[in-house]
Amino acid sequence: MAASIKDISGVVENQVDVTESEGDIVLVQEIRTSDAVREESKPQEKNDRPKNAKRRDDSVIKNPVLVERTNLLNVAKLCIKTLIESALEEARTLGDDHVPLQQFFVVMEHVLNHGLKGKKTFLEKKRSFWGACESLEKGSPEAAEITDSVRNLPGVKTSLGRGRAWLRLALMQKKLSDYFRMMMDSKELLSEHYEPSALLREEEAHVIAGLLVGLNVIDCNLCVKGDDLDNAPSVIDFSLYFKEGNYLDKPENGSASNPSINLAAVLDQKNYLEEHNRHLTSQVQVLQARIKNLEEGNRSMKEELAKANNDIISLQTENQQLRNENLNIHETVEKKLKEIEQELELQKTLKTEMEMAMQLMEKDIQRSRTGHISPKTAGRLKTSTWVSTVKCRRQLRP
DSSP: OHHHHHTTHHHHTTTTTOOSSHHHHHHHHHHHHHHHHHHHTHHHHTTTHHHHHHHHHHHHHHOHHHHHHHHHHHHHHHHHHHHHHHHHHHTSOBOTTOHHHHHHHHHHHHHHHTTBOSOOOSSOSSOOSHHHHHHGGGTOHHHHHHHHHHHTOTTOOSHHHHHHHHHHHHHHTTOHHHHHHHHHHOHHHHHHHBOTTSGGGSTHHHHHHHHHHGGGGOOBOOOOOSSHHHHOOOOOOGGGTOSTTOSSOOOGGGGGGHHHHHHHHHHHHHHHHHHHHHHHHHHHHHHHHHHHHHHHHHHHHHHHHHHHHHHHHHHHHHHHHHHHHHHHHHHHHHHHHHHHHHHHHHHHHHHHHHHHHHHHHHHHHHHHHHTOSOHHHHHHHHHHHHHHHHHHHHHHOO
């Protein structure tokens, strides 16, 4: 593959940037004029050709990777240009049978496989960029959705087939240029999956990323099921881009159709941009409505939060008041308990004294009955006993 691309490098370099607009026709005329000047100066350049050819061979030998990148860039330019032109001419949704679209996927496969790390396994004869595609899901939810869809495809068994299915889904979603640029910007992904001299890590990748943006005007309906993706060949057909020596040199009689082709392309792009603008406007309106609802919800939540904070403060204050009241009640109860205990002790003491007085009175009564005490002394004892009994009864009353 590398050898086949190197052989066409000299032809592609002078043909890639020519388009079909009026300014580009002037550019073709200038190129033809320069070719005529070169033919007139052929005798002077005959002696210089061996040196230039030798210098070209030396550059290919010394830096073949650079030549591979340049050739891939040039082929990608031609492939994308051909695909856009054919899609605008046919003005329909492209399918799997569209040859320029098939060749575009082949070229993109070669671009993403250039400088890929890793060795070929026994089960899979070709290296695949599927691992790099899977790494994109770490930084993008949309990339995670497409990789999950590819993993769940029936009939696709190899990593090469999954990578091809990923390319087709990304093009149908019109996200291929975004994912390609994400690969270029992810240093961790590039260092993990690609060599330092890979195309994705050089300036050529930025040019291809810019060209892929133009594919957003194309609508595709592709089938990604079955085992065709696992076994399909990946060979670039250069005959599509080089016809009769120079594909970009158009016959003069065909220049009359250029205005209509360009007008149709401009109208298609205008319709696409208007539709895309309407879609973006509707999305902006939906997002604005969501933002408004979120702001209202946030405002109501703030009000509820302030109200809840006020309720918490009032509850805390009421709780503190109840604690203080409880503490006062507890102190009062303790004081009353102490007073009751003291009064109980006093009552016990009075009861003991009264019992002793009653016992003494009974003894005096018994003595008076036996005649050991005179009647006057007995009367006095009775009187004193009765007085002490009355006092004890008064003290025992509440």
